[in-house]
Every structure is written in C-alpha cells, then in structure tokens.
Amino acid sequence: MPLDSTPQDKRAFKVVGTRPLRPDGIDKVTGRAKFGADATAPGMLVGRILRSPHAHARIKKIDTAKAERLPGVKAIVTRADFPDHTNGDAALFDILYNIMAREKALYEGHAVAAVAAVDAHTAREALKLIKVDYEVLPHVTDVDEAMKPNAPVLHNTILTDGVEPKPRKPSNIVRRYEFGHGDVEAGFRRADIVVERTFKTEATHQGYIEPHACLANVGPDGQGELWVCTQGHFMVRDTCARLLGMDISKLRVTASEIGGGFGGKTTVFIEPVALALSRKANRPVKVVMSRDEVFKASGPTASTSIDVKIGVTKDGRITAADATLRYQGGAFAGSPVEFGAMSAFACYDLENVRAIGYDVVTNRPKQAAYRAPGAPMAAFAVESVIEELAHKVGMAGIDFRIKNAAHEGTKSSYGPTYGPIGLLPTLERAKQHPHFKAPLGPNQGRGMACGFWFNFGGQTCVSLNVNSDGTVALSVGTPDIGGSRASMCLMAAEELGIPYDKVRAIVADTSSLGYNDVTDGSRVTFATGMATIHAARDATRKLCARAAQIWGIPEEAVTWEKGHARPAGPNAGNFPPMSLAEVAAQAGATGGPIAGHYEYSADGAGVSFATHICDAEVDPETGATRIVRYTVLQDAGKAVHPSYVEGQFQGGAVQGIGWALNEEYIYGKDGRLQNAGFLDYRIPVCSDLPMIDTVILEIPNPGHPYGVRGVGETSIVPPLAAIANAVSAAAGVRLTSLPMSPPRILAALEQQNAKRIAAE
Amino acid sequence: MVKVVVWGSLKPHTGGKAELEIEATNVRELLNRLGDAYPGLKPQLARGVSVAIDGVIFRDGWHEPLRKESEVFLLPRMVGG
Numbered sequence: 093m094p095l096d097s098t099p100q101d102k103r104a105f106k107v108v109g110t111r112p113l114r115p116d117g118i119d120k121v122t123g124r125a126k127f128g129a130d131a132t133a134p135g136m137l138v139g140r141i142l143r144s145p146h147a148h149a150r151i152k153k154i155d156t157a158k159a160e161r162l163p164g165v166k167a168i169v170t171r172a173d174f175p176d177h178t179n180g181d182a183a184l185f186d187i188l189y190n191i192m193a194r195e196k197a198l199y200e201g202h203a204v205a206a207v208a209a210v211d212a213h214t215a216r217e218a219l220k221l222i223k224v225d226y227e228v229l230p231h232v233t234d235v236d237e238a239m240k241p242n243a244p245v246l247h248n249t250i251l252t253d254g255v256e257p258k259p260r261k262p263s264n265i266v267r268r269y270e271f272g273h274g275d276v277e278a279g280f281r282r283a284d285i286v287v288e289r290t291f292k293t294e295a296t297h298q299g300y301i302e303p304h305a306c307l308a309n310v311g312p313d314g315q316g317e318l319w320v321c322t323q324g325h326f327m328v329r330d331t332c333a334r335l336l337g338m339d340i341s342k343l344r345v346t347a348s349e350i351g352g353g354f355g356g357k358t359t360v361f362i363e364p365v366a367l368a369l370s371r372k373a374n375r376p377v378k379v380v381m382s383r384d385e386v387f388k389a390s391g392p393t394a395s396t397s398i399d400v401k402i403g404v405t406k407d408g409r410i411t412a413a414d415a416t417l418r419y420q421g422g423a424f425a426g427s428p429v430e431f432g433a434m435s436a437f438a439c440y441d442l443e444n445v446r447a448i449g450y451d452v453v454t455n456r457p458k459q460a461a462y463r464a465p466g467a468p469m470a471a472f473a474v475e476s477v478i479e480e481l482a483h484k485v486g487m488a489g490i491d492f493r494i495k496n497a498a499h500e501g502t503k504s505s506y507g508p509t510y511g512p513i514g515l516l517p518t519l520e521r522a523k524q525h526p527h528f529k530a531p532l533g534p535n536q537g538r539g540m541a542c543g544f545w546f547n548f549g550g551q552t553c554v555s556l557n558v559n560s561d562g563t564v565a566l567s568v569g570t571p572d573i574g575g576s577r578a579s580m581c582l583m584a585a586e587e588l589g590i591p592y593d594k595v596r597a598i599v600a601d602t603s604s605l606g607y608n609d610v611t612d613g614s615r616v617t618f619a620t621g622m623a624t625i626h627a628a629r630d631a632t633r634k635l636c637a638r639a640a641q642i643w644g645i646p647e648e649a650v651t652w653e654k655g656h657a658r659p660a661g662p663n664a665g666n667f668p669p670m671s672l673a674e675v676a677a678q679a680g681a682t683g684g685p686i687a688g689h690y691e692y693s694a695d696g697a698g699v700s701f702a703t704h705i706c707d708a709e710v711d712p713e714t715g716a717t718r719i720v721r722y723t724v725l726q727d728a729g730k731a732v733h734p735s736y737v738e739g740q741f742q743g744g745a746v747q748g749i750g751w752a753l754n755e756e757y758i759y760g761k762d763g764r765l766q767n768a769g770f771l772d773y774r775i776p777v778c779s780d781l782p783m784i785d786t787v788i789l790e791i792p793n794p795g796h797p798y799g800v801r802g803v804g805e806t807s808i809v810p811p812l813a814a815i816a817n818a819v820s821a822a823a824g825v826r827l828t829s830l831p832m833s834p835p836r837i838l839a840a841l842e843q844q845n846a847k848r849i850a851a852e
Numbered sequence: 853m854v855k856v857v858v859w860g861s862l863k864p865h866t867g868g869k870a871e872l873e874i875e876a877t878n879v880r881e882l883l884n885r886l887g888d889a890y891p892g893l894k895p896q897l898a899r900g901v902s903v904a905i906d907g908v909i910f911r912d913g914w915h916e917p918l919r920k921e922s923e924v925f926l927l928p929r930m931v932g933g
Contacts (some may be wrong), residue, residue: 183899253895254861269928271859298933340915430928446860461933505924507857508904546910548902548930613932693912795908806931 107586108798111735114578115596116349125349128321129304129380136307137166137208139369139379142222143389144197144204145229147455147763149246151197151224152203154205157222164214167373169365170205170221177337186424188335190458191364197226198423199248199324199455200764201388205543208369208377214520231455231763235420236397238264238454246423246453264453266425266549272446273507279412279444283403284609285484291473293812293830294401294756295395295420298462299775302351303386308366309376312552314338316370318345320363323353323571324610328363329602336366336371343367346601347571351543354573354747355461358610361390387768389459392757393574394419394427398473398546400436408485410496412444413505415439417470418764420452421459423653427451428459428466431546435809436470437505440543441498445505452749455763459611462543463744464805468751472830475541475813480826489540489817490528492520493703497542511691514727514791515701521787522703527723536709536720539817543702543809547618547802548695554623556584556599556631558686562673564588564626567600570621574618574743575736580624582732583798590657590672603673606691614802617732618793619694631688634673638682643667696795697802704745704810708818712841715834717753717819729793729801740803742784748811750776752819756831856882856924858893865892879903880914882924901927 106182120127136514156168171194188194191201209215229798230244237243245262252259254268280286302321310316316338319532325347333340362379370377381390397418403411415436421427431444433449449469482492497519501509514756523542532538555567566584577597585592609615631654639657640647649664650657656669707721724741731737754774758766767773772832792799812830819837820826825844829836853873863870867890874889877904882903884894887894902911905924910916911930 254864256864258864268861272860273860358933428931430929434927448861460933463933465931465933505929508907508909509858511907511922546930546932548909548932554877613930615932695910695913696908699909709859798874 097638098848103133104584107592108582108730108732109734110582111733112578112592114575115581116314116577117574125353127302128348131307131319131348131378133307133309133376136376136378137210137373138212138215139206139208139366140212141203141379142205142219143385144200144202146197146226146228147200147233148229149226150229151193151195151198152227152791153225155223155671156205159200159207159218162214162218162221164210165218166209166210166375167208167369169368169372172658173368173372178332181739184334186458187360187681188425189329191361193424199457199654201385201457203365203389206365206369208373208375212667232264232852233453233454233456233763234419235395235452238452239418239450246455250453253852260570261433266451266453269430269449270446271433274444274448276347276412276414276444280403282405282411284406285481286401287477287480287484288401289828290661291398291400291476291828293396293469293472295392296751296755297387297392297773298352298354298355298356300352300356300751303381304357304362305392306363306366307376307378307381308370310367310371312374315342316367318343318363318367319348319582320345321348321357322542323350323357323573323612325571326569326602326607326651327358327610327824328360331360331775332364332367336720344601346605347599348398350573352570352573354463355465355612358461358612359391362710381563383770387773388765389457391458393462394421394459394466395757396469398469400477401475402477402481404481404485406485408487408492408495409616410440410442413440413442415447415470415474417449417478418452419449419466420454420456422456423453424458425451425453425657426459432466432470434506435467435544436474439498439542440496441502442505447505463747463808467543467545468748470620471541471543471809472812472816475810475825476816476828479539479817487628490519490523492543512791512794513699514789517789517791518701518703518725518727522705522725523787523788525555525705525723525725527705527721527785529694530721533709535712535822536707536708537821538705538820539814539821540703540705541813541817543806543811545614545700545806545809547697548613548615549619550613550615551607551693552619553606553608553691554620554689555625556627556632556688558635558672558676558679560676561678562590562594564590564595566595566597566624567605568624569600569605570611570616570620571599573611574740576620579617579732579736580620583621583624587625588632588672591654614700614804615697618697618796618800618802621732621800622694622796623690623692626690627688629688630690631686634686634688635672636680638675638686639670641682642670642678642828663727663826698759698793698795700727700801700803700806702806702810704814705812706818708815708822710822710837713767714836715841717832717837719749719782719783719815723787724807725787725789726803727789727791727801728803730790730799731788732798732800734788737788737803738786739787741807744807745784745811746776746781748808749781749815752812752815752830752832754831854882854918854920854922854924856886856926857925862893862896866890876916876918878918879910879916880884882918904926
C-alpha cells in the first residue's frame with residue numbers, strides 16, 4: 093500500500109501516549125488467564141515424546157510393538173506417520189524432519205516417536221517400551237569445527253551455495269552471504285590504525301517462562317482444533333495442515349495467552365505431533381514440553397564465531413570495515429547469519445564495507461528466531477572493535493560514534509540509502525544523559541554501544557464491531573506478547589473518539605479472521621495498529637452514513653469528530669452531534685450491524701536504532717560481574733503506550749545482560765547438553781539487576797499514520813557489546829567471548845597478569 | 853529499465869554482476885524477469901526476498917511501482933523474533 097507521507101507527528105493525541113491498565117492485567121495477576129497448558133477437553137489423553145539420547149545417529153529401526161500392547165496406550169506415532177507432503181519445499185521439509193526424526197537423529201533431544209495414553213504415567217512407561225535401534229555417528233557442535241574439511245557431515249545434500257565454483261562435496265556450510273560496497277582493501281591502505289579481532293558467542297535460549305504446550309483434537313471427519321501457546325496461530329494452522337496433508341479450512345487454531353516468546357514461538361515443534369496423535373487416537377491429546385525438552389528440542393539462537401577488522405584515520409574517521417561471520421543454526425539450514433552480516437555495520441557511514449556470512453549446520457537443535465535474529469552477536473563484535481579504536485585515536489567512544497554515525501542519505505552497509513533515521517538523536521541524547529557524567533566506583537567500568545534492526549510489517553487483518561451500547565469489540569489475529577491489546581484499544585479509541593475502556597480487544601481464532609502473520613519482527617504495534625486505525629476509519633465512515641440517513645442528508649455532508657457524527661458545515665443542516673452510542677443504538681433500524689475491517693500487507697515499517705549505556709563492576713578475585721547502572725535510549729517513532737515501550741526497552745536490555753554474562757548452551761564431548769534447566773542455565777532475575785532507565789525518542793516513521801516504529805527487537809542488539817565494553821573497561825582487559833562468566837573473566841585477568849609479569 | 857543491485861554472494865548466479873538492468877515497472881515484474889534472465893536466482897527467489905525501493909524495505913507488495921531512477925536492492929526476506 094502507498095505510504096502516508098504526512099504522518100500526524102504534529103497531531104495532539106488524546107488517548108494515544110497515555111498509560112492505562114492493560115486489559116489482560118487482572119487475569120494475569122489473579123491466575124484467571126488461560127495459558128497453553130490450561131487447555132482441557134473431555135476424554136483428553138496425555139502426549140509424550142521419545143527423544144534421541146544421541147547427538148547424531150542413524151535410526152535403523154523403531155519397534156513400538158511392546159508399547160502398543162501396554163494398557164492405556166491409545167496411539168503411537170513415528171516417522172512412518174509423517175509422510176512427506178512438502179512438495180519440494182526445502183524449508184518445510186526441514187520442519188517436518190525437525191518435528192520427527194527420519195533416517196537420522198540429528199541432535200540430542202530430536203523427536204523419534206510419540207505416545208498418547210490415558211495418563212502421564214502410562215505415557216512415560218510406554219516411551220520406555222519403544223525400542224530404537226541406533227547406529228551412533230560422529231557429531232559436531234562447534235561452528236568452527238563444523239566448517240573444517242574433516243568434520244562429520246550432517247546432510248549429504250548440502251553443497252555450499254554462494255561460492256564459485258560450487259563445491260561437489262557435501263559439507264556443513266549451507267550458504268555464503270556477502271554484503272557491502274566500496275573497496276575495503278583500498279580503505280585499509282588509507283587507515284592509520286587498524287584493529288582486527290575474533291569473537292565468539294555461545295548459543296542462548298529465549299528463556300520464555302511458559303514451555304510449549306498445546307491441545308489437539310481431530311475428529312473422525314478429519315476436522316481438527318488446536319489450542320496452543322504460540323506467537324502465530326495462523327502460521328501454526330497453515331504449517332500443521334501442510335505437514336499433515338489437511339485442508340487449511342479443516343483446522344481451527346486458537347492462541348492461548350502466552351508466557352513469553354521472543355521469537356522462539358514462531359515455528360512449530362509439538363503441534364503437528366499432537367495433531368497426528370489425536371488423529372490416530374480419535375481423542376483429544378495434550379502435549380506440554382518439560383523445561384528439559386524446551387532447552388533440548390525447541391529453538392535456541394545461533395552460536396557464532398566472528399572476525400572484525402576496522403581501519404581509521406588518526407582523526408577518527410573510519411576508512412574501511414570488514415567482517416566474517418560464522419553462525420551455526422543447529423541441524424538444519426537457516427541460521428540468521430545473513431541478518432548478522434547485514435546489520436553488523438548498519439550504524440555507520442562507511443565508504444568501504446564488506447560483511448561475509450556463513451550459515452553452518454551442527455548437531456544441535458534447529459535454531460529459532462530470537463529478537464532481532466543474528467544482530468546482537470554481530471553488534472557485540474563490531475561495537476567492541478569500535479570502542480577499542482576510539483580509545484586508540486584518543487576519542488571518547490560516543491564522540492567517535494557520532495563522528496561516524498549513519499544518517500539520512502548514508503548508503504547503508506547492506507545496500508539501500510537511509511531516509512530519516514534516529515541514530516544520531518539517540519547518541520546526542522546519550523551524551524547529555526546524566527548517566528554519562530556520573531562518577532564510577534572502584535572496579536567499575538562504563539561501556540556503550542549502538543544497535544540497529546530492520547523491522548517489518550507483514551500480512552494483517554483486523555475487524556472492529558460496534559456494539560449496540562456504543563462499546564467496541566476489536567478482533568486482531570496477532571497474539572499479544574507485549575501488551576499489544578492495550579495499544580490496539582488506544583489506537584481504536586483515538587480514532588473513534590471514545591474512552592479507552594470502551595474498546596475491548598481479543599485475539600481471534602483462525603476461523604474468525606483473515607490470515608495474520610506471526611507476532612514477530614517488531615511488527616504488531618506498527619502493522620496491526622495501522623490496520624486497527626484503518627478499520628476504525630472504515631467504521632466511522634459507516635457511522636457517518638448512518639447519521640446521514642437518520643438526518644436525511646447526503647453521506648458526504650457528515651464528518652466524524654470527537655466521537656460524534658456532525659454535519660460537515662452550516663449548509664449540511666442544523667443537527668445536534670450524534671454520539672457513537674446514539675448511532676449504534678439505531679443500527680438495527682438503519683441497515684444492521686456496524687463494523688469496520690481492514691486487510692493488507694503492511695510495509696514501510698522503518699528501520700530502528702538504539703544507544704545503550706552500561707556500568708559494570710567486576711570483582712577481580714572472583715570474576716563475578718554486577719551491572720550497576722543501565723540506560724536505554726531508543727527511537728519509538730510514536731510511543732502508543734509508553735509503559736509497554738519502556739517494558740520492551742527494559743526486557744531487551746535484561747535478556748542482553750543474561751546473554752552477555754551468564755547464559756550459554758554447554759555441550760559435553762558426547763554432544764549432549766549439560767545444562768538443560770534454569771538451575772544450570774541461569775537467566776537474570778530481579779535481584780541481579782539495577783532498574784533499567786529508559787529514554788523514548790519520538791522521530792515519526794513516515795510509513796505509519798501516527799508515526800509508530802516497532803520497538804520489540806532493537807533493544808536486544810546493543811547490550812552484549814555495551815556490557816562487554818563496560819566489563820572490559822572495569823577489568824582492564826578486552827573480553828572477546830560470551831558469556832563473560834566468572835571463569836572467563838578470571839582467565840582473562842590471569843592471562844593479562846602473566847603478560848605483565850613477563851614484560852617486567 | 854530499472855537498475856537493481858543484488859547482494860554479493862548472488863553474483864555467481866548473475867555472471868559475476870551485482871548491478872543488473874531489468875525492464876520492470878513494479879516488484880512483480882522485477883522478480884519474474886530476474887528469474888527469467890538469471891535462472892540461478894530462482895532458488896533464492898523461491899526461498900523469499902525483500903526489495904528495497906528508495907530506502908524503504910518491502911517484504912511483500914508485488915505492485916509497488918518502480919521508476920527508472922529508483923534505487924532498488926534485492927535483499928534476503930526479512931525475518932524477526
């Protein structure tokens with residue numbers, strides 16, 4: 093659709109920008125809200141999944157005979173129950189292979205069989221009776237090891253794409269990406285100082301509180317229903333229907349409340365399995381992952397290995413920037429390395445830039461999206477080198493960044509020329525922020541970093557029904573993971589001119605609304621919000637038409653203003669304004685129900701930038717790090733509900749703190765995950781954290797009627813680097829591997845001390 | 853004719869060229885004719901792409917108009933979390 097080139101940035105909003113209570117708040121704090129595992133149905137069976145204990149093994153035979161004979165077992169499914177309906181769609185085939193192993197188990201935790209039984213005990217006993225004959229194969233879990241010529245190869249079909257000549261021998265390198273412009277070699281020749289470093293980051297999990305859960309119910313007529321915790325129930329419906337050979341219309345999916353997603357619930361894992369079990373058992377089947385399964389068999393993010401080289405002149409101007417990024421995305425193609433490569437240098441105005449990315453497979457679970465997929469790791473590497481270069485040329489990091497920052501008219505590192513962007517305003521506000529001038533204590537260091545993310549729109553559909561008492565029911569198709577129902581109510585109320593509490597938003601099921609893309613890409617407040625605004629405008633047009641009918645004047649002689657239909661001018665007639673409630677009360681007699689609708693593919697989301705400042709304190713004896721102060725500055729375009737914008741900023745920072753300091757997938761030599769639980773995989777809790785300060789900048793997005801930009805992802809891009817810069821400043825040694833856990837920090841300190849002693 | 857720039861690692865499929873001249877008035881024509889002219893791009897086009905027109909990234913939108921002077925980049929299909 094054409095972009096609105098005149099966003100209402102000067103508009104005085106009445107409701108948008110306020111901070112009312114969220115409509116789902118009471119339900120969530122009283123336990124009334126229904127999450128995935130709360131679904132229940134008469135005759136419901138318990139589904140459990142048998143998973144591979146091996147990192148890499150050929151599945152020679154699966155014998156389910158004994159399990160089938162166990163009383164209480166109602167259905168068992170294996171690879172034989174998942175014929176290939178993917179019609180050559182490689183990405184869909186990978187999902188099929190991931191939800192149930194085929195000729196090989198490709199990682200520890202890969203589903204091998206599943207059971208539906210009358211209770212959990214019987215289901216667990218049945219799993220023990222399934223005999224799987226494995227031929228254990230050599231495995232690889234490290235990205236650099238997986239790229240070596242002699243590494244165990246996962247798929248004989250992978251011949252690296254994007255290289256010339258195309259290899260004839262299979263490897264674990266799926267694809268090579270390259271972005272950039274100019275001549276980096278010439279740029280480095282012009283540089284006075286060059287810094288080149290290698291970085292590593294470990295895989296982390298999104299760490300959502302609610303494990304994956306669903307209840308499937310397929311009848312003998314082939315019609316099915318699914319209640320599921322997901323970021324996108326339309327995606328779940330379409331994917332499951334295609335995997336199981338069902339008509340899409342025969343599957344109705346309802347999204348439950350969701351206890352976090354962060355990208356990890358943008359695909360399917362257990363849902364097709366539950367449906368297949370239900371279809372076979374002819375009973376409802378509930379499957380709920382344990383936390384162990386969430387770690388081993390859902391989708392963490394990629395681990396990475398990144399080389400960065402940047403050259404500058406003595407006066408602090410970057411002459412060239414070059415990076416090679418290697419991301420492993422688990423056992424299937426699709427690590428987010430292309431977005432790491434595209435975003436790595438996106439904050440800078442560069443004449444010569446190149447970023448090369450390699451998508452690599454290993455014997456780990458298939459990665460899923462995690463907030464700004466691929467970007468935080470790239471920013472960690474690049475912003476660490478940026479900070480080091482600033483110090484080498486004798487500039488403050490913030491001044492160095494301001495000098496080299498991308499701005500309107502900059503040719504971005506991934507290609508297109510930027511329009512109006514908000515990076516410099518976040519840097520300038522950061523420089524003025526009291527945090528920057530605050531004194532530091534002993535063993536404390538301050539770091540900063542910038543971050544970038546793309547954002548997008550996507551397919552969206554909204555319906556808005558006007559009730560007879562003048563209240564409004566709003567149906568959206570994007571699960572609410574960050575307070576979006578409140579934001580939608582605010583935007584509908586703003587357009588209709590009625591109070592916020594007169595609008596109630598629900599997440600409609602897949603049979604009640606047209607297709608909606610997943611809640612991801614920071615898209616919902618932007619895209620569903622824009623659809624809500626247009627649906628409200630559609631409704632006000634109809635309300636005006638009804639008022640015109642009542643008054644006996646032409647439709648075009650009526651306008652909608654401050655919640656009332658009004659004659660457009662003195663020539664239209666002298667009628668008192670008619671409120672929404674008054675028009676709605678007469679709907680039955682004037683043509684029936686009044687509703688507004690809007691369906692579109694949203695584009696024009698507008699890219700997003702943030703600057704973060706972090707103070708860290710490192711205990712030199714233990715290597716333990718404490719974040720003592722943290723500030724996020726980010727452009728929101730227009731903050732519809734500022735509390736939830738701040739919540740997104742704070743949440744991104746907190747997840748980044750976990751990623752930077754503690755969180756990592758730790759594999760043993762046997763290729764098995766050693767810390768699949770929240771005791772050994774420690775995410776930050778409130779007592780670990782300072783209050784995260786936030787500064788919302790509002791630089792309107794010309795692609796949205798209110799100027800809204802997505803804010804959900806950019807906030808996780810700078811933290812890894814900001815914290816690394818702070819910790820490195822506090823410890824006096826550059827940290828290049830994440831997480832910066834106490835043993836790593838101690839090792840770096842000891843190494844530095846050894847060097848110092850040797851030099852003396 | 854519209855000038856479209858593809859990312860570097862697609863060059864093996866375009867005879868080594870990053871800048872391609874294509875007769876197209878909208879995104880749909882651009883994608884169809886890119887595939888016709890450079891069949892090696894078809895797998896990537898099938899996997900999905902985004903098109904940046906004058907700095908604005910379009911993930912969908914076949915009918916976005918392209919002008920001769922438009923700055924057009926082919927990009928991977930945007931994803932998010």
